[in-house]
Amino acid sequence: MDKLEKSPKLSFQLANAVVGKPYAEKPVLLTLSDKVVVIEAIDVRSEAGLEFDFQTGQLVGQPLVAGEFDAHISYYCLSQGGKTALTTVLSRFYINADPRSLWKNIPSDSQQLYAKPDSASQTIETSTIKILAASQRGRSHAHKGQARDDDFFINSGENWQIALVADGAGSAKYSRYGSQLICQTMGKFLSDLLSQSFVLSDVENGFRAALGESIAQLANEALAQHTSIKDYASTVLAVVCFYDVPQQEYVYLSLAVGDGVIALYQPMTQQLQLLNQPVTGDYAGETCFVGKDSVLNIASLMKFVRTKISIPCLLMTDGVSDAFFDSDNALKNANVWQALWQDLTQNQALVDEKKLLAWLDFWSAGNHDDRTIVIVEPKNYE
Structure with a gap:
């Protein structure tokens, strides 16, 4: 069996997400390449609430928690000789907190002068x-x-x-x-x-x-x-x-x-x-x-x-x-x-x-x- 050609080392970037806001994004290729690049999988920790959709090539879902996440992107390239070997690279992206969740709701002082309902x-x-x-x-x-x-x-x-x-x-x-x-x-x-x-x-x-x-x-x-x-x-x-x-x-x-x-x-x-x-x-x-x-x-x-x-x-x-x-x-x-x-x-x-x-x-x-x-x-x- 012929050994597959090694894939070129490519870099990708995923758009940042927001907790609770529907997410559907494809990785953006940052490296110039004359080959067709095919995303085979994107693996992210399950607590992120996101998964790879093979049909669309997108990372999709509704983000659950805020933080920095590693996305392991597996890909291969198409060339005249067929496809290259599957390669996995790391890309980091952020899930930002819902801005609404950052606001506190502290009751006003009911004993202060001129107190009134909030x-x-x-x-x-x-x-x-x-x-x-x-x-x-x-x-x-x-x-x-x-x-x-x-x-x-x-x-x-x-x-x-x-x-x-x-x-x-x-x-x-x-x-x-x-x-x-x-x-x-x-x-x-x-x-x-x-x-x-x-x-x-x-x-x-x-x-x-x-x-x-x-x-x-x-x-x-x-x-x-x-x-x-x-x-x-x-x-x-x-x-x-x-x-x-x-x-x-x-x-x-x-x-x-x-x-x-x-x-x-x-x-x-x-x-x-x-x-x-x-x-x-x-x-x-x-x-x-x-x-x-x-x-x-x-x-x-x-x-x-x-x-x-x-x-x-x-x-x-x-x-x-x-x-x-x-x-x-x-x-x-x-x-x-x-x-x-x-x-x-x-x-x-x-x-x-x-x-x-x-x-x-x-x-x-x-x-x-x-x-x-x-x-x-x-x-x-x-």
Whole structure:
């Protein structure tokens, strides 16, 4: 029997894998060769969760554990004289940990000043409207055992709804309470206003008064704690929706201080109407927070829209909006909004508050801030 020609010494490289992520890769030949190279087998330790698929020549499976692994690649070459002898070489590759598994979830201190739950949710439902609200502490805060800085407020009455979301500044030590105090103060003020007879100008003036009252409450709290009002810094997005009976129209009046998004979005027609323009600071990436300037400039921070039909209204802090809208153009793109709405519906997040809260745990690389969303959804709006 003729002795087989010796195979040339070749080098291969396997792509790295990620724990839990399906893997199907062929070794890449790193050495130049004028022969056809055939992979006969790839042997890897069984705990890797990968095996060789002879039909495709791939290493396949769902990686089980992270670490560095040796792959013993057996191959031969085809030449005019037939095939060369089977040869095995060593190639190393890595199975990386699932990034999600690297995040810790340390409860915040329930005994600290201004302690509050790491998540919250609420539902208000009537015969004509459903309001869902959910707020989830971000992974960056959970990893360090820090409190949730976001907050929200929702309420509903006869022919009116109120929704607010707020994002406490990460650099402000008491912003977790600043966002809460702003939402509760403004929410209660506007609820009291709308519970009486009112017209549009009353609501416009009410926004100014509610914002001013929240700033006064922040100042009082700062004084009581012998600290600066800046320690309570927070954004706020607010919407009042009501039905104008004489005009037979729906009115949406919004107020926005800082970043985040407020929008009307009709998924059946992809009709989109943004109700805010994120308010930024003096430097790139800087936002604005509730303060005296926001009261003085309130006219530029407000917007109102009239429609003949009731349309879903969404408010979200930047922990949600940044994950779905990576630019101003994306914010104006109805297709991107449709993708968001489909993600909500496919995950049944519009069914109830607990499912909406669970949805907020979605993975988005690089976006690990607190997440808060409120959806004011009329019934039978299709």
